[in-house]
Amino acid sequence: MIKSIKTWILVGFASLLLVACGQGGGGAGSKKSKTLDNTKKAGFVKCGVSQGLPGFSNADASGNWSGIDVDVCRAVAAAVLGDADKVKYTPLSAKERFTALTSGEIDVLARNTTWTLSRDADIGLTFVGVNFYDGQGFMVRKNSGINSVNDFRNGISACTNTGTTTELNMRDFFNSKNISYEPIAFEKADEVVQAYDAGRCDTYTTDKSGLAAQRTKMSNPDEHKVLPETISKEPLGPVVRQGDAVWEDIVRWSLNTMIEAEEYGVNSSNASSLKDSENPAIKRLVGSEGELGAAFGLDNDWSLRIIEQVGNYGESYKKHIADTGILPNRGPNQLWTKGGILYVPPAR
Amino acid sequence: MIFKKFSIENKKARDLIPQAITVLALLSIIIYFATNAQINMGNRGISFGFGFLNQEASFDITFSMIEYDGSHSYGRAFLVGLLNTILVSVIGIFFATIIGVVVGISRLSDNYLIAKVAEWYVEIFRNIPLILQIFFWYFAALRALPLPENGISFNDISFLTIKGWYVPKFIWTNFNIFLLSVIAAFIAIYFINSYATKQREQFGKQLPATSISLATLILIPLITFFFLGVSLTFEYPVLKQLSSTVYTYEGGVSIIPELIALALALSMYTATFIAENVRAGILGVGKGQKEAAASIGLNKNQILKLVVMPQALRIIIPPTTNQYLNLTKNSSLAAAIAYPDIVLVFAGTALMQTGRAIEIISITMLTYLTLSISISMFMNWYNKKMAIKEK
Numbered sequence: 044m045i046k047s048i049k050t051w052i053l054v055g056f057a058s059l060l061l062v063a064c065g066q067g068g069g070g071a072g073s074k075k076s077k078t079l080d081n082t083k084k085a086g087f088v089k090c091g092v093s094q095g096l097p098g099f100s101n102a103d104a105s106g107n108w109s110g111i112d113v114d115v116c117r118a119v120a121a122a123v124l125g126d127a128d129k130v131k132y133t134p135l136s137a138k139e140r141f142t143a144l145t146s147g148e149i150d151v152l153a154r155n156t157t158w159t160l161s162r163d164a165d166i167g168l169t170f171v172g173v174n175f176y177d178g179q180g181f182m183v184r185k186n187s188g189i190n191s192v193n194d195f196r197n198g199i200s201a202c203t204n205t206g207t208t209t210e211l212n213m214r215d216f217f218n219s220k221n222i223s224y225e226p227i228a229f230e231k232a233d234e235v236v237q238a239y240d241a242g243r244c245d246t247y248t249t250d251k252s253g254l255a256a257q258r259t260k261m262s263n264p265d266e267h268k269v270l271p272e273t274i275s276k277e278p279l280g281p282v283v284r285q286g287d288a289v290w291e292d293i294v295r296w297s298l299n300t301m302i303e304a305e306e307y308g309v310n311s312s313n314a315s316s317l318k319d320s321e322n323p324a325i326k327r328l329v330g331s332e333g334e335l336g337a338a339f340g341l342d343n344d345w346s347l348r349i350i351e352q353v354g355n356y357g358e359s360y361k362k363h364i365a366d367t368g369i370l371p372n373r374g375p376n377q378l379w380t381k382g383g384i385l386y387v388p389p390a391r
Numbered sequence: 392m393i394f395k396k397f398s399i400e401n402k403k404a405r406d407l408i409p410q411a412i413t414v415l416a417l418l419s420i421i422i423y424f425a426t427n428a429q430i431n432m433g434n435r436g437i438s439f440g441f442g443f444l445n446q447e448a449s450f451d452i453t454f455s456m457i458e459y460d461g462s463h464s465y466g467r468a469f470l471v472g473l474l475n476t477i478l479v480s481v482i483g484i485f486f487a488t489i490i491g492v493v494v495g496i497s498r499l500s501d502n503y504l505i506a507k508v509a510e511w512y513v514e515i516f517r518n519i520p521l522i523l524q525i526f527f528w529y530f531a532a533l534r535a536l537p538l539p540e541n542g543i544s545f546n547d548i549s550f551l552t553i554k555g556w557y558v559p560k561f562i563w564t565n566f567n568i569f570l571l572s573v574i575a576a577f578i579a580i581y582f583i584n585s586y587a588t589k590q591r592e593q594f595g596k597q598l599p600a601t602s603i604s605l606a607t608l609i610l611i612p613l614i615t616f617f618f619l620g621v622s623l624t625f626e627y628p629v630l631k632q633l634s635s636t637v638y639t640y641e642g643g644v645s646i647i648p649e650l651i652a653l654a655l656a657l658s659m660y661t662a663t664f665i666a667e668n669v670r671a672g673i674l675g676v677g678k679g680q681k682e683a684a685a686s687i688g689l690n691k692n693q694i695l696k697l698v699v700m701p702q703a704l705r706i707i708i709p710p711t712t713n714q715y716l717n718l719t720k721n722s723s724l725a726a727a728i729a730y731p732d733i734v735l736v737f738a739g740t741a742l743m744q745t746g747r748a749i750e751i752i753s754i755t756m757l758t759y760l761t762l763s764i765s766i767s768m769f770m771n772w773y774n775k776k777m778a779i780k781e782k
Contacts, residue, residue: 138742138743141746141748162746165745165746166746166747167437187634187635196633198641205729205739205743206739206744211744214451215449226450227649228729230727230739234728234729241534241553242553
């Protein structure tokens with residue numbers, strides 16, 4: 044018996060270490076980028092997305108992905124490979140996402156992921172920017188008589204997703220209000236929706252954009268409402284592996300290009316006609332001035348391709364978030380020049 | 392002379408060398424993978440260590456058998472998850488065994504209806520994937536339950552609702568004394584039974600050992616209530632309004648629906664396999680045994696209890712051990728319906744919050760390994776006890 048226990052423990056260790064050793068990738072931070080080389084060799088960008096969140100990353104019936112997170116992947120593909128469609132999407136649960144990235148299964152994680160200190164610093168990840176400023180809210184039934192978070196009472200049950208910052212914010216919030224609550228955390232969003240819809244919990248809490256998107260999945264969406272309060276900051280953005288500075292820059296500036304393009308009024312239909320613009324900032328964006336692409340080992344039209352094939356941030360937001368009725372009002376996700384907080388460093 | 396010890400002619404050495412080589416090979420594989428993982432993690436700036444277990448978990452858990460809230464550590468959260476896994480496994484094993492034995496015996500019944508019902512039960516429940524059964528019990532059966540304000544009332548002391556089954560809470564005074572008395576009762580029962588066995592084997596006297604044991608189990612703890620200051624009061628759940636249409640129950644104990652659904656699914660599913668083991672065990676006992684028992688005048692129940700079952704158990708126990716192990720491991724499907732077992736709490740939330748995949752997955756694997764080995768060691772002991780003893 045003892046011998047067989049020992050053997051099993053050894054076998055257990057061996058197999059878990061097998062899981063641990065990932066593929067190669069992510070070399071040292073020199074001018075060369077292993078991830079870029081591998082991506083060019085493979086001919087597609089390996090991108091991790093959600094398992095289905097309308098507006099952010101959602102596949103239609105024929106398996107075509109769309110959403111503002113998906114557009115980040117498409118922008119990177121347009122910049123690096125010249126074709127925004129050359130993306131291989133990997134749907135990931137909240138739990139799997141970081142391991143998939145650190146192990147090299149994906150090279151970009153664009154999956155409505157909140158930028159926090161511990162994630163950025165602790166687990167081998169680097170956040171490259173913010174493509175959606177979100178905040179956590181609560182959904183309740185309209186007839187519940189709950190009109191604000193101040194109407195919550197001891198004993199309320201709250202459904203949410205496991206493995207997200209939501210779970211932590213929920214605790215901080217109820218603790219600060221000194222309310223005892225019953226937390227019910229599911230692994231997948233669909234099950235949260237089903238359980239809340241069935242009446243298992245009194246409120247459903249997650250990022251407000253998520254609430255708006257999930258409400259459409261309820262058996263009767265009109266019976267539910269989102270409370271006005273926002274209880275947390277949720278800057279959502281794309282993530283890359285630590286240790287490949289060039290790749291990190293490519294993803295960061297692919298996103299920045301989309302936002303900067305909106306700021307200068309460059310969009311998918313007028314981009315190529317603006318090559319001879321008077322404004323040097325616009326000329327740099329469409330690649331007719333400067334040698335910006337060379338800094339990452341790309342050609343000079345990388346940003347033009349992003350704008351032409353994917354569009355600027357405003358177009359992406361309108362198409363995926365506003366026109367789908369998820370959040371028609373841009374709120375903080377408006378340019379800094381128009382009262383929002385979208386502000387990116389200049390591309391020069 | 393000393394060289395002979397290591398020469399190839401020495402049987403001991405001959406036996407030992409292949410084993411040593413195997414262990415060495417295994418070790419080098421492990422070291423290779425460990426180094427590989429270490430290098431890869433180093434490249435990506437990931438540290439390795441178990442220090443995080445002392446950090447504050449800062450997430451809450453629906454249901455815990457020990458005191459826990461988010462200010463406790465990840466280590467404590469692990470313990471909560473582990474206890475919840477053990478709880479659902481124990482409940483599942485208990486009911487799976489009872490249902491399994493009843494159904495297994497029913498399948499051999501002379502009554503056509505009973506036999507057919509048992510057969511259909513087995514065929515249906517063992518052929519549907521377990522995860523679907525869990526979803527069925529949780530989402531389909533749960534949906535049918537009423538909201539708290541219309542909860543199904545059992546005599547106004549217990550309520551079944553979509554939010555869970557609210558039962559009265561036991562409030563003990565001098566619980567320790569009561570516990571000791573129960574232990575004392577069991578010790579007494581052990582002696583009563585061994586005395587009864589002795590009487591039967593030596594003098595052929597039949598003592599009503601079962602009835603006496605039962606009486607002991609009731610009487611000894613009862614005495615503590617009257618003479619030793621033990622008392623028990625109940626705290627009943629009371630409906631509480633949270634807002635115009637939102638209700639819940641306060642007081643009492645809430646058995647969460649996730650636990651009910653999971654325990655139901657696990658026991659109904661595993662019971663089918665146990666039922667088949669029981670049937671195989673009974674059919675495996677020679678016909679002559681039953682005929683011989685009948686010929687000395689035992690009735691049907693006595694034949695089953697005294698002649699067939701003791702022999703059948705030897706066939707039933709080993710495969711049933713496998714089912715117990717399966718049930719325990721299958722309980723990890725809990726994550727799908729938010730039952731806070733070790734996989735959801737520790738390999739889920741804690742893994743996500745800390746990002747320590749290797750550490751957490753290895754702890755979780757070792758935990759399941761330990762659980763499984765404990766169960767199989769216990770069952771091996773029981774199996775040995777039930778094996779044929781020559782007298």
